Amino acid sequence: MSAISELSSFTRRKGKVTAEEKKANKRDNKAAYISLLPWLVGLVAITIGPMLMSLYLSFTDYNLLQPPEWTGLDNFTRMLSDARLHNSLRVTFTYVFIGVPLQLAVALLIALVLDKGLRGLPFYRSVFYLPSLLGGSVAVAILWKQIFGTTGLVNQVLAMFGIQGPGWISDPSTALGSIILLHVWTFGAPMIIFLAGLRQIPAMYYEAAKVDGASTLQQFWRITMPMLSPIIFFNLVLQIIGSFQSFTQAFIVSGGNGGPSDSTMFFTLYLYQKGFGQFDMGYASAMAWVLLLIIGVFTAINFIASKYWVFYDD
Amino acid sequence: MPLFPRAASAAKHIAEAPTSGASRPGSKVLSPRIRTRKAGAVAAAVAAVMALSACGGGAAPQNADGTVELRFSWWGGDKRAQLTQEAIKQFEAENPKIKIKPEFGDWSGYWDKLATQVAANDAPDIIQMDEKYITEYSSRGALLDLSKYDVDTSKLDEAALNAGKGEKGLTGIAAGINAATILANPAVFQAAGVPLPDDTKWTWEDFGRIAAEITAKSPKGTYGAAAYGTDEASLGVWLRQNGKSLYTSDGKLGFEPGDIAEWWAFLKKLSKDKAVPSASEVVEAEAAPLDQSGLATGKNGMAFWWSNQAPALEKASGGDLKILRFPTKTGSAADTELWYKASQFWSASSRTKHPQETAKFINFLTNNVKAGEALLADRGVYPNSEVRAAIQPKLTPADVKVVNFIDQIKDELGEAPAPPPKGAGAIQEIIKRYTSEVLFERLSPEDAGKKATDEMKSAISN
Numbered sequence: 089m090s091a092i093s094e095l096s097s098f099t100r101r102k103g104k105v106t107a108e109e110k111k112a113n114k115r116d117n118k119a120a121y122i123s124l125l126p127w128l129v130g131l132v133a134i135t136i137g138p139m140l141m142s143l144y145l146s147f148t149d150y151n152l153l154q155p156p157e158w159t160g161l162d163n164f165t166r167m168l169s170d171a172r173l174h175n176s177l178r179v180t181f182t183y184v185f186i187g188v189p190l191q192l193a194v195a196l197l198i199a200l201v202l203d204k205g206l207r208g209l210p211f212y213r214s215v216f217y218l219p220s221l222l223g224g225s226v227a228v229a230i231l232w233k234q235i236f237g238t239t240g241l242v243n244q245v246l247a248m249f250g251i252q253g254p255g256w257i258s259d260p261s262t263a264l265g266s267i268i269l270l271h272v273w274t275f276g277a278p279m280i281i282f283l284a285g286l287r288q289i290p291a292m293y294y295e296a297a298k299v300d301g302a303s304t305l306q307q308f309w310r311i312t313m314p315m316l317s318p319i320i321f322f323n324l325v326l327q328i329i330g331s332f333q334s335f336t337q338a339f340i341v342s343g344g345n346g347g348p349s350d351s352t353m354f355f356t357l358y359l360y361q362k363g364f365g366q367f368d369m370g371y372a373s374a375m376a377w378v379l380l381l382i383i384g385v386f387t388a389i390n391f392i393a394s395k396y397w398v399f400y401d402d
Numbered sequence: 403m404p405l406f407p408r409a410a411s412a413a414k415h416i417a418e419a420p421t422s423g424a425s426r427p428g429s430k431v432l433s434p435r436i437r438t439r440k441a442g443a444v445a446a447a448v449a450a451v452m453a454l455s456a457c458g459g460g461a462a463p464q465n466a467d468g469t470v471e472l473r474f475s476w477w478g479g480d481k482r483a484q485l486t487q488e489a490i491k492q493f494e495a496e497n498p499k500i501k502i503k504p505e506f507g508d509w510s511g512y513w514d515k516l517a518t519q520v521a522a523n524d525a526p527d528i529i530q531m532d533e534k535y536i537t538e539y540s541s542r543g544a545l546l547d548l549s550k551y552d553v554d555t556s557k558l559d560e561a562a563l564n565a566g567k568g569e570k571g572l573t574g575i576a577a578g579i580n581a582a583t584i585l586a587n588p589a590v591f592q593a594a595g596v597p598l599p600d601d602t603k604w605t606w607e608d609f610g611r612i613a614a615e616i617t618a619k620s621p622k623g624t625y626g627a628a629a630y631g632t633d634e635a636s637l638g639v640w641l642r643q644n645g646k647s648l649y650t651s652d653g654k655l656g657f658e659p660g661d662i663a664e665w666w667a668f669l670k671k672l673s674k675d676k677a678v679p680s681a682s683e684v685v686e687a688e689a690a691p692l693d694q695s696g697l698a699t700g701k702n703g704m705a706f707w708w709s710n711q712a713p714a715l716e717k718a719s720g721g722d723l724k725i726l727r728f729p730t731k732t733g734s735a736a737d738t739e740l741w742y743k744a745s746q747f748w749s750a751s752s753r754t755k756h757p758q759e760t761a762k763f764i765n766f767l768t769n770n771v772k773a774g775e776a777l778l779a780d781r782g783v784y785p786n787s788e789v790r791a792a793i794q795p796k797l798t799p800a801d802v803k804v805v806n807f808i809d810q811i812k813d814e815l816g817e818a819p820a821p822p823p824k825g826a827g828a829i830q831e832i833i834k835r836y837t838s839e840v841l842f843e844r845l846s847p848e849d850a851g852k853k854a855t856d857e858m859k860s861a862i863s864n
Contacts, residue, residue, distance in 0.1 A: 153520055154543065254682060255682025258685035260838070260842055348681075348842065350835060365513070365827070
């Protein structure tokens with residue numbers, strides 16, 4: 089939003105630029121480019137360079153120890169018959185399509201509660217935001233592993249009620265669920281954004297609705313949701329992109345092997361195993377580009393679909 | 403920039419939120435001149451950082467005073483790190499012009515790191531290498547042929563020496579000799595009131611029966627034995643006892659789907675009888691480091707380990723451990739079909755800038771008594787017979803136990819197994835995965851056998 093205000097001030101100034109201002113602008117631009125330099129160097133050396141390299145490698149057979157050999161589309165055709173890759177796609181899609189909506193729903197719910205003008209709001213906001221800072225970390229993933237182990241905290245509590253819980257993260261039928269739960273738990277970041285969005289809905293709409301006798305639920309569906317839709321859309325896009333790439337939690341919780349029985353074998357984890365464990369970096373690079381493509385497609389779908397449900401108030 | 407501030411307080415909250423659109427305070431007050439100066443400082447800092455990182459790359463440089471720095475990487479725990487650093491100290495005292503820089507870590511991260519380093523042309527000079535990966539690295543030209551350098555191999559046991567030979571010459575010198583064993587915790591046996599087995603006569607049925615008995619007579623959570631099926635050692639023994647092998651000498655699989663299915667079927671039976679932990683517990687145990695393993699924490703009566711790991715496990719468990727032979731089909735120790743394995747190898751990077759010095763260090767580790775006195779039996783029994791004899795008095799009781807065991811089985815050994823082919827590094831992961839498929843009853847042993855052998859075949863055919 090600050091970008092918008094700066095842009096508007098920029099357009100306002102147009103037309104009455106003196107020579108001195110021009111000079112100053114030029115100097116400013118130079119300064120800006122110099123300031124940008126660290127980022128620019130980083131972008132070229134750390135992002136674009138390796139990306140192009142990996143694009144090249146995706147068409148080669150590269151075992152890390154010997155120079156890559158051009159094999160054309162071989163890596164991509166091999167993917168068609170790789171059952172473990174298909175499984176990893178299934179796992180990743182399950183994670184994204186269950187984890188993201190759940191997380192956003194929880195985030196919105198908590199944001200709505202906090203928006204009701206709680207005393208000590210900054211404190212609660214921080215408390216709820218904390219998991220977002222920690223959730224992606226190695227330490228929390230290890231903690232998760234302890235809590236959901238066969239003799240972990242969850243099962244100890246269940247045992248008090250006479251229930252013998254499974255090994256949540258070591259049983260193939262519940263392992264992915266535990267990781268999705270870890271993802272949902274990190275609802276803080278979207279929650280903060282929702283909260284900011286809720287605060288921007290003008291109170292007069294609610295007042296008018298109340299006068300007309302609308303119930304709380306009606307107010308939510310008719311006012312809050314449409315007014316908040318750009319924010320929901322923003323969160324959705326961001327979370328979907330992030331979740332497709334999620335790696336750390338599955339890596340730590342499964343001990344790096346996507347187990348048990350590949351039930352937590354995320355696409356990124358399989359990519360890592362292929363590249364670094366099985367000396368198949370060409371294939372891993374090809375997988376990375378497929379992931380980019382998948383994320384691109386889903387983001388595009390998101391944007392197209394947004395035309396039908398996102399309401400911009402201008 | 404709140405479009406419709408609901409109330410003054412609301413606007414304040416938004417301003418506090420990290421995502422608020424408040425523009426950076428003060429940025430507009432700075433004069434262009436100061437901004438340029440600031441930018442200059444940033445640019446200088448960037449240049450400095452880049453210069454730093456440029457120094458970081460490249461292999462061991464030779465310093466002006468003629469000292470050479472070599473990098474030496476290994477996997478292993480704290481105990482190994484202490485012993486190895488002591489050996490390095492001894493070497494540096496004898497060779498003041500050579501500095502050895504240690505790099506060590508866990509097994510799990512070691513191979514990812516090594517592969518990346520080799521790919522980046524930044525491999526350590528001296529590499530602790532494993533049987534599973536040596537063919538991969540040597541056949542692809544990443545390891546130095548040590549026979550061309552001054553490394554004395556005349557005192558090495560022949561089997562140990564041959565294990566390091568391949569199509570690209572002598573690319574690894576065995577660091578120690580190992581055997582697959584079952585380690586028993588007598589305290590667990592005693593608490594359950596079950597006598598320790600006679601390992602010269604026991605069969606797999608005995609193993610299952612004893613383990614199940616311990617579980618039944620122990621407190622909840624304690625099991626007679628750890629499950630096998632998490633690595634290829636126990637599978638190798640099983641196959642050899644059935645007249646098969648993991649690999650053939652021409653680099654193919656040495657068994658049929660049915661053979662591995664039988665192995666899993668027996669494991670499934672052990673699991674049904676509660677001789678081994680539940681499927682979930684088996685998966686959890688896989689990830690545990692040595693000192694938190696079921697054997698070390700007194701949760702397992704018996705477990706499958708390499709002989710050189712016994713002292714470290716004994717230290718972790720805080721009690722006495724007994725080294726047992728594997729059970730057999732026939733009940734005769736002569737049919738155990740164990741073998742001497744090179745526990746690990748000393749290898750050198752083919753791209754080392756200082757092959758002479760690297761070879762000198764490997765020669766020191768292999769043949770110098772001082773190295774032996776530092777390393778003792780942590781990497782297995784010393785393959786150099788002279789060093790082995792010289793360090794005998796220095797060994798701890800736990801080490802002596804290992805040396806004695808290796809000695810005892812000498813006449814019962816089977817034929818030396820064929821070396822693992824290229825791609826063998828992936829086999830363990832395949833075994834583990836299908837073991838849990840079987841234990842969780844998601845696949846029958848037969849189906850798991852078929853699928854696993856298919857996957858293994860394609861892993862080693864690349």
